[in-house]
Amino acid sequence: MADVVLAARGVRVVRGGKAILRGVALEARAGEVLGVLGPSGAGKSTLFRVLVGESPPQAGRVMLAGEDVTGWPLWRRARAGVGYVPQGPSVLWDLTVRENLVAYRRVARLPPSPPDEAAARVGLGGRLDVRAGELSGGERRRLEVARAVTRSPRLLVCDEPFAGVDPAGAEQLGKLLRTLAEGGATVILADHHVAEALRVCSRALLLLDGAIAADASPEGFREHPLVRGRYLGTLEPEAARI
Ligand SMILES: Nc1ncnc2c1ncn2[C@@H]1O[C@H](COP(=O)(O)OP(=O)(O)OP(=O)(O)O)[C@@H](O)[C@H]1O
Numbered sequence: 001m002a003d004v005v006l007a008a009r010g011v012r013v014v015r016g017g018k019a020i021l022r023g024v025a026l027e028a029r030a031g032e033v034l035g036v037l038g039p040s041g042a043g044k045s046t047l048f049r050v051l052v053g054e055s056p057p058q059a060g061r062v063m064l065a066g067e068d069v070t071g072w073p074l075w076r077r078a079r080a081g082v083g084y085v086p087q088g089p090s091v092l093w094d095l096t097v098r099e100n101l102v103a104y105r106r107v108a109r110l111p112p113s114p115p116d117e118a119a120a121r122v123g124l125g126g127r128l129d130v131r132a133g134e135l136s137g138g139e140r141r142r143l144e145v146a147r148a149v150t151r152s153p154r155l156l157v158c159d160e161p162f163a164g165v166d167p168a169g170a171e172q173l174g175k176l177l178r179t180l181a182e183g184g185a186t187v188i189l190a191d192h193h194v195a196e197a198l199r200v201c202s203r204a205l206l207l208l209d210g211a212i213a214a215d216a217s218p219e220g221f222r223e224h225p226l227v228r229g230r231y232l233g234t235l236e237p238e239a240a241r242i
């Protein structure tokens with residue numbers, strides 16, 4: 001079996017006196033696209049912020065390729081090969097697509113690399129000189145993904161990469177994530193576009209109330225009683241497009 005690239009152990013996060021994450025443990029291996037799916041408020045984004053070093057947990061550990069990185073800040077993890085697409089908008093509105101790609105690498109203290117290739121990978125090759133503030137919502141999202149993959153990361157954590165992206169764009173992003181994994185990267189993904197997410201994932205976890213409640217193949221995930229009962233609702237699979 002491939003090496004464990006990212007491991008979380010006993011991750012606990014408390015906000016405003018409430019336990020948001022209650023001892024989350026997970027492992028993600030090289031070549032794997034791991035889905036972390038679950039209802040709004042389950043704690044997915046909170047977990048991702050802990051995995052990438054944006055906020056520290058109150059208890060627990062994060063290991064990157066066997067090394068304890070729990071105390072490492074975001075930039076240091078970025079340097080160690082961790083890419084992150086946060087849930088909210090994170091582009092620099094007044095800069096062009098090209099400038100955003102260049103600026104991100106500078107801020108992340110990564111060596112420069114040509115932005116054209118990263119833009120082309122997400123279908124923004126023709127939009128390099130457009131200001132980010134003038135992109136459509138879906139184009140902006142694709143720029144945010146492009147930025148995270150400017151240097152093929154060893155671990156890519158994507159918080160709702162398909163949000164606002166049209167079906168063809170989502171398919172292209174999905175293929176990009178799969179290609180990264182086939183090249184040996186590890187991808188961790190949250191998204192409520194369940195059909196697209198499960199097409200891309202090799203395994204999916206259900207996060208419920210701050211704890212992992214199921215760990216399944218994409219096929220097993222769709223059928224899991226807790227997934228059906230607590231996440232997907234009562235829509236028939238066809239209607240829910242899963
Ligand atoms: N700083 C904070 N203070 C208090 N509560 C917070 C804070 N940050 C997050 N929470 C709460 O933690 C819970 C989990 O939030 P989180 O954003 O991780 O959920 P999520 O699973 O990503 O949801 P979604 O699918 O809507 O993105 C929510 O109930 C949220 O209100």
Ligand SMILES: [Mg+2]
Binds near residue numbers: 044045087
């Ligand atoms: Mg979220």
